[in-house]
Amino acid sequence: MTHPTGVERHDFDGETSLATRGQPVYGERTDGDWRRWDPHRSKLGAMLEHGMDTGLGGGETVLYLGAAAGTTVSHIADFGGPTYAVEFAPRPVRELLDAAESRRNLFPLLKDARKPESYAHIVEPVDVVVQDVATRGQARVATLNKQFLTDDGRLLAAIKARSEDVTADPDAVFDSVRAELSAEYELLETARLDPYHEDHLGIVARPRKD
Amino acid sequence: MTHPTGVERHDFDGETSLATRGQPVYGERTDGDWRRWDPHRSKLGAMLEHGMDTGLGGGETVLYLGAAAGTTVSHIADFGGPTYAVEFAPRPVRELLDAAESRRNLFPLLKDARKPESYAHIVEPVDVVVQDVATRGQARVATLNKQFLTDDGRLLAAIKARSEDVTADPDAVFDSVRAELSAEYELLETARLDPYHEDHLGIVARPRKD
Amino acid sequence: MSNGWFAGLDPDDDAAAVEQIEAGRAETPENWPQQAVEAGFADDEAAYYDRLHEVTMAATSAAVAEREGADDQQLVHAVRAMADCERTANELAERVAEWGGSRHGDSGSGVEYARSLADRDDEDEGDRALRSLAEQTAALADEADSLRAYIERTAPAVAPNLSMLAGPVLAARLISLAGGLEALAKKPSGTVQVLGAEDALFAHLKGNAPSPKHGVIFTHEYVRGTRREDRGSAARALAGKLSIAARVDHYSGDRRPDLQADLDERIERIQARAEAGTEEQ
Amino acid sequence: MSNGWFAGLDPDDDAAAVEQIEAGRAETPENWPQQAVEAGFADDEAAYYDRLHEVTMAATSAAVAEREGADDQQLVHAVRAMADCERTANELAERVAEWGGSRHGDSGSGVEYARSLADRDDEDEGDRALRSLAEQTAALADEADSLRAYIERTAPAVAPNLSMLAGPVLAARLISLAGGLEALAKKPSGTVQVLGAEDALFAHLKGNAPSPKHGVIFTHEYVRGTRREDRGSAARALAGKLSIAARVDHYSGDRRPDLQADLDERIERIQARAEAGTEEQ
Numbered sequence: 001m002t003h004p005t006g007v008e009r010h011d012f013d014g015e016t017s018l019a020t021r022g023q024p025v026y027g028e029r030t031d032g033d034w035r036r037w038d039p040h041r042s043k044l045g046a047m048l049e050h051g052m053d054t055g056l057g058g059g060e061t062v063l064y065l066g067a068a069a070g071t072t073v074s075h076i077a078d079f080g081g082p083t084y085a086v087e088f089a090p091r092p093v094r095e096l097l098d099a100a101e102s103r104r105n106l107f108p109l110l111k112d113a114r115k116p117e118s119y120a121h122i123v124e125p126v127d128v129v130v131q132d133v134a135t136r137g138q139a140r141v142a143t144l145n146k147q148f149l150t151d152d153g154r155l156l157a158a159i160k161a162r163s164e165d166v167t168a169d170p171d172a173v174f175d176s177v178r179a180e181l182s183a184e185y186e187l188l189e190t191a192r193l194d195p196y197h198e199d200h201l202g203i204v205a206r207p208r209k210d
Numbered sequence: 211m212t213h214p215t216g217v218e219r220h221d222f223d224g225e226t227s228l229a230t231r232g233q234p235v236y237g238e239r240t241d242g243d244w245r246r247w248d249p250h251r252s253k254l255g256a257m258l259e260h261g262m263d264t265g266l267g268g269g270e271t272v273l274y275l276g277a278a279a280g281t282t283v284s285h286i287a288d289f290g291g292p293t294y295a296v297e298f299a300p301r302p303v304r305e306l307l308d309a310a311e312s313r314r315n316l317f318p319l320l321k322d323a324r325k326p327e328s329y330a331h332i333v334e335p336v337d338v339v340v341q342d343v344a345t346r347g348q349a350r351v352a353t354l355n356k357q358f359l360t361d362d363g364r365l366l367a368a369i370k371a372r373s374e375d376v377t378a379d380p381d382a383v384f385d386s387v388r389a390e391l392s393a394e395y396e397l398l399e400t401a402r403l404d405p406y407h408e409d410h411l412g413i414v415a416r417p418r419k420d
Numbered sequence: 421m422s423n424g425w426f427a428g429l430d431p432d433d434d435a436a437a438v439e440q441i442e443a444g445r446a447e448t449p450e451n452w453p454q455q456a457v458e459a460g461f462a463d464d465e466a467a468y469y470d471r472l473h474e475v476t477m478a479a480t481s482a483a484v485a486e487r488e489g490a491d492d493q494q495l496v497h498a499v500r501a502m503a504d505c506e507r508t509a510n511e512l513a514e515r516v517a518e519w520g521g522s523r524h525g526d527s528g529s530g531v532e533y534a535r536s537l538a539d540r541d542d543e544d545e546g547d548r549a550l551r552s553l554a555e556q557t558a559a560l561a562d563e564a565d566s567l568r569a570y571i572e573r574t575a576p577a578v579a580p581n582l583s584m585l586a587g588p589v590l591a592a593r594l595i596s597l598a599g600g601l602e603a604l605a606k607k608p609s610g611t612v613q614v615l616g617a618e619d620a621l622f623a624h625l626k627g628n629a630p631s632p633k634h635g636v637i638f639t640h641e642y643v644r645g646t647r648r649e650d651r652g653s654a655a656r657a658l659a660g661k662l663s664i665a666a667r668v669d670h671y672s673g674d675r676r677p678d679l680q681a682d683l684d685e686r687i688e689r690i691q692a693r694a695e696a697g698t699e700e701q
Numbered sequence: 702m703s704n705g706w707f708a709g710l711d712p713d714d715d716a717a718a719v720e721q722i723e724a725g726r727a728e729t730p731e732n733w734p735q736q737a738v739e740a741g742f743a744d745d746e747a748a749y750y751d752r753l754h755e756v757t758m759a760a761t762s763a764a765v766a767e768r769e770g771a772d773d774q775q776l777v778h779a780v781r782a783m784a785d786c787e788r789t790a791n792e793l794a795e796r797v798a799e800w801g802g803s804r805h806g807d808s809g810s811g812v813e814y815a816r817s818l819a820d821r822d823d824e825d826e827g828d829r830a831l832r833s834l835a836e837q838t839a840a841l842a843d844e845a846d847s848l849r850a851y852i853e854r855t856a857p858a859v860a861p862n863l864s865m866l867a868g869p870v871l872a873a874r875l876i877s878l879a880g881g882l883e884a885l886a887k888k889p890s891g892t893v894q895v896l897g898a899e900d901a902l903f904a905h906l907k908g909n910a911p912s913p914k915h916g917v918i919f920t921h922e923y924v925r926g927t928r929r930e931d932r933g934s935a936a937r938a939l940a941g942k943l944s945i946a947a948r949v950d951h952y953s954g955d956r957r958p959d960l961q962a963d964l965d966e967r968i969e970r971i972q973a974r975a976e977a978g979t980e981e982q
């Protein structure tokens with residue numbers, strides 16, 4: 001599996017891990033300029049550790065839904081192009097702002113990912129939509145934001161079973177999400193993100209042509 | 211301390227204990243006809259073990275308030291005269307009836323000790339009122355039932371601090387009860403019933419003349 | 421001067437003696453043994469005490485049985501407590517959903533949402549306060565479930581036939597609405613049919629609505645599962661059998677599986693109208 | 702065709718740019734960098750992105766501060782949750798008292814009685830069910846206390862002057878009744894005086910009663926502790942200072958100990974009328 005340009009494996013205290021170059025954000029270990037991309041903290045990091053074929057080459061324009069405190073999106077901005085980070089809750093956005101301070105290509109937005117019209121006047125068409133929103137209706141969010149993807153773009157989504165239905169069996173939830181997503185996306189690859197993230201499913205998909 | 215007639219110390223598995231003669235009621239150990247009067251189960255038994263001068267000689271007419279399942283009142287009936295047993299809750303009275311079956315001098319009554327008019331047509335003036343009611347207003351109950359005591363009669367009461375006020379300091383509760391009781395009774399002796407019963411006070415009193 | 425329990429009684433009249441023990445009153449205690457002998461009620465004090473023992477044993481046994489037989493009252497308390505817990509759990513769940521929505525965006529509602537908050541990490545004091553409230557809400561819902569389980573165990577002991585026909589929870593609800601098993605047994609089946617529909621009944625009496633066809637027995641599968649035009653018949657049939665069951669449970673305590681068989685058959689015939697296309701005559 | 706956030710903007714107008722980031726809308730995304738350069742908003746795409754970074758940082762910082770400053774909303778949720786928990790604890794305590802009374806005789810009432818049941822020995826299943834309910838009731842009362850403690854810690858941070866004058870819980874109640882600190886700050890002091898007296902106010906407006914003299918501020922010692930004939934004056938004085946405090950808390954955040962000193966003096970003079978026997982003019 002070739003890594004995107006700007007993503008390398010480095011050694012951190014005897015353990016090799018993915019890493020990118022940029023200002024540390026969340027107390028991660030560093031090796032010179034390189035900071036460890038912790039798959040236990042980052043869903044996309046876990047997807048890459050699992051060898052999923054994300055299609056990322058480096059330099060993509062990215063829309064990130066559910067940026068939270070900036071753990072994952074900061075790594076993306078390290079090796080990506082223009083990176084738009086959307087997060088709903090003000091508390092983590094305080095830390096997202098810190099991560100964006102030193103990253104001129106990272107654009108933080110306190111917006112609701114279920115209301116794309118509230119940021120469509122800001123966000124240009126992107127190569128990749130990365131999604132990690134812990135809410136109900138995760139497939140719906142991906143559908144609403146499909147309009148930002150170029151025809152050959154990619155959706156990289158981490159689906160959390162418990163956010164959809166805290167009482168149901170995760171596999172049943174994943175089947176349901178996959179089914180709903182398939183109306184608008186062609187699913188290229190899916191994989192469970194254990195052991196890094198329990199009851200999460202990683203999805204790589206491309207938009208169906210309307 | 212002389213025991214009442216009909217109460218003796220006997221040996222039970224290497225331990226001496228007070229005992230009376232009668233049908234066993236609650237699984238107590240026996241020594242021939244004699245059954246152990248367990249101070250851990252009986253407040254009055256604890257008062258006697260503590261050497262309190264109850265004035266009991268044997269053969270007294272007794273009104274027992276709070277007879278419950280009959281643990282203590284059955285012993286009293288073993289050495290006493292006519293014994294009137296008042297209890298409010300039906301569940302323990304089922305067992306009180308079993309104890310009274312074989313004791314012709316034990317008269318069980320499902321009555322409310324706060325309403326003496328409901329049994330004054332049954333209960334004659336008595337030599338001793340024994341009280342063990344786990345409710346609020348224990349001094350009041352003793353006051354309401356003073357009318358049953360002959361002038362030289364005795365009140366033998368076990369006061370439970372937590373029933374009066376579950377949050378207050380037991381000593382404060384006991385002071386308050388003693389004060390209220392002193393309006394109608396002359397307190398002859400009081401003693402804590404530890405280690406047999408925590409936060410209980412035993413009281414020996416005689417009625418003040420109106 | 422007061423009267424003793426034996427005053428005016430025939431020494432052999434057991435029933436009257438028991439009645440006096442239970443319901444008699446006196447202002448002050450007096451030397452009853454002496455008065456009883458003087459009045460000729462007993463030959464001597466020993467005989468008086470023997471009679472007193474007999475009579476207090478009988479009266480107290482009867483009183484205990486009467487109070488214990490009121491275990492239907494325990495069931496009433498339990499089913500009302502269950503309703504209270506369900507209602508308060510839902511009220512608190514609304515508060516949790518509002519509060520949670522303001523912190524995390526619209527993430528859900530109801531007790532289910534409150535339970536999901538119990539697993540979140542706390543970021544600050546506000547999160548902790550909200551999580552504590554959410555846990556309380558979940559605990560209330562659990563308490564309702566616990567009471568439901570208690571009712572399911574207890575109702576068949578209190579009212580076996582009614583529980584057989586209606587299920588334990590509906591049985592407990594009917595007993596509660598009536599105020600007791602005896603009260604339920606005394607109601608005509610037409611009243612049993614609309615127990616729990618008080619609002620609809622009141623509107624009907626005011627002239628604002630047609631008479632309600634069913635009250636809480638609507639929740640029974642035999643009514644709810646019957647097509648709309650036959651529900652009145654089904655409710656009537658069910659209420660009829662429930663009334664009989666309540667009476668058997670209160671007065672005799674026999675088991676009556678025939679009641680279930682009869683009911684099943686009647687409902688089957690009513691529901692068969694749907695296939696036959698028969699209109700109710 | 703949609704308009705990008707920069708459409709029609711002066712490239713140097715920061716405030717307008719932030720406003721557009723926050724409030725602008727578009728149906729569909731378009732190639733904004735290209736359009737911005739074409740419109741002359743930026744010299745090239747690199748310059749566009751630099752400006753976009755500046756503007757999104759500013760707009761998002763401002764939005765976070767505004768949302769976080771709405772911690773008055775957290776206080777509102779907490780005080781409403783506390784009221785809910787107190788109310789539901791009392792409702793369940795009534796149920797516990799009824800149920801407990803049927804099992805043990807009238808032994809008490811309220812949350813205190815429910816707490817005492819938690820220590821009883823269980824004799825049978827009914828006792829266990831009742832004790833479980835009693836424990837739940839006590840837990841709800843504890844939750845209300847816990848929320849009260851949260852409010853006592855949080856209100857002084859959200860509204861320091863209001864909390865100083867009214868105490869944290871009354872401050873939170875006033876904010877809750879108004880719907881927020883800003884809303885409270887915008888109300889005239891006459892309205893603040895009667896917040897919480899809606900029923901009495903309604904009755905007055907219907908002509909059924911005199912106007913209420915005070916709402917929830919009655920609970921303040923300065924009103925409650927003043928003799929009846931002077932309570933109107935005390936309530937007016939208190940409401941006046943509370944209004945000022947709310948405005949300072951919302952608009953400036955300064956600390957104003959002089960407000961407390963002024964209020965104390967005014968109340969002292971009002972309460973002195975009682976000794977002087979002065980009637981209110």
